Amino acid sequence: MRFVLLCLSLTLTATPSWSQEAIGLAAPDEISNSGLLQHILPRFSLKTGVRVVADDNGVMALAPAPPGDPVFARDETVYHLRINASAKEIKFRDWLLSDIGKRTVESFVPAEGGPFSANFEIADVVEDAKIDGDAALGQDLSFTHCGRCHVIGPQNRMNGLGSTPSFAVLRAMPDWSERFQAFFALNPHPAFTQIEGVTEPFPPERPSPIHPVEISLDDLEAILAFVAAISAADLGAPLQLQ
Structure with a gap:
C-alpha cells in the first residue's frame, strides 16, 4: 500500500505545472471547424503547462489577414496570429513559429479540405498608395x-x-x-x-x-x-x- 501511494505521489509531482487561468484564442469558422485547434492546443499545453483554449472572445486571435504574425497557411490563405504583450501569449506565438510547432501543425490531417502548411512565403506587397506626410x-x-x-x-x-x-x-x-x-x-x-x-x-x-x-x-x-x-x-x- 505504501508503495502504491509513493508511486501515485511521484506521478502527481511529475505532471506539468498548469497555469491557473486559460488564455482564449479566437479563430475564423474555417479554422475552428477544421479540428486544427483541437489538435495543436492540447499539445502546446502539455509541452509548456500554459493552457490555451478556443474562445470567440479570446485575447489572442487568428485572422486571414494582417496585422499579426503569419503562422500557417491553407490553400491560398495565410493566417496571422494577433497577440498582446503577455509572456504566455508570446510563448504560444514562439511555439507556433518553432520547428516543433510547425511539425505539429503539419501533422494534422483534416477530415475535409486541404492540409495546413507552416512553411510558406509571403509575397511582397507593392504599396500603390503614396504617403504624402511630412x-x-x-x-x-x-x-x-x-x-x-x-x-x-x-x-x-x-x-x-x-x-x-x-x-x-x-x-x-x-x-x-x-x-x-x-x-x-x-x-x-x-x-x-x-x-x-x-x-x-x-x-x-x-x-x-x-x-x-x-x-x-x-x-x-x-x-x-x-x-x-x-x-x-x-x-x-x-x-x-x-
Missing part, C-alpha cells in the same frame, strides 16, 4: 510620442523598453503600414492614445495611466512618411539590442 515632422513626433517606449533611431537607442520592438524591426514586417495606421487600436495603445476626430475621449473613471499621446490624422500621416523612409532591420540575422 517625414521631418513625423520624425519629431515619433521621438516625442513614441520614443518613451520604442527605439526610434540611434538618438534614443538606450531609452526604449526591452519588450517593445524598435521602429526598424516594425518596418521590416510585411504589414508594417497596417500596424502603424491602426496602432491606436492595438494594445496597449488604446489606454493612453487619442486621435483627433477618431478615438472617443477617455471615460472620467478610466483616465490615461500615463501622459496621453494626443495627435491628429495629419500627424499620423507624417509618422507613416517617416517610417516609410527608415531602414528596415535585418530579421534574418540574430536580433541585437537596438
Whole structure:
C-alpha cells in the first residue's frame, strides 16, 4: 500500500505545472471547424503547462489577414496570429513559429479540405498608395510620442523598453503600414492614445495611466512618411539590442 501511494505521489509531482487561468484564442469558422485547434492546443499545453483554449472572445486571435504574425497557411490563405504583450501569449506565438510547432501543425490531417502548411512565403506587397506626410515632422513626433517606449533611431537607442520592438524591426514586417495606421487600436495603445476626430475621449473613471499621446490624422500621416523612409532591420540575422 505504501508503495502504491509513493508511486501515485511521484506521478502527481511529475505532471506539468498548469497555469491557473486559460488564455482564449479566437479563430475564423474555417479554422475552428477544421479540428486544427483541437489538435495543436492540447499539445502546446502539455509541452509548456500554459493552457490555451478556443474562445470567440479570446485575447489572442487568428485572422486571414494582417496585422499579426503569419503562422500557417491553407490553400491560398495565410493566417496571422494577433497577440498582446503577455509572456504566455508570446510563448504560444514562439511555439507556433518553432520547428516543433510547425511539425505539429503539419501533422494534422483534416477530415475535409486541404492540409495546413507552416512553411510558406509571403509575397511582397507593392504599396500603390503614396504617403504624402511630412517625414521631418513625423520624425519629431515619433521621438516625442513614441520614443518613451520604442527605439526610434540611434538618438534614443538606450531609452526604449526591452519588450517593445524598435521602429526598424516594425518596418521590416510585411504589414508594417497596417500596424502603424491602426496602432491606436492595438494594445496597449488604446489606454493612453487619442486621435483627433477618431478615438472617443477617455471615460472620467478610466483616465490615461500615463501622459496621453494626443495627435491628429495629419500627424499620423507624417509618422507613416517617416517610417516609410527608415531602414528596415535585418530579421534574418540574430536580433541585437537596438
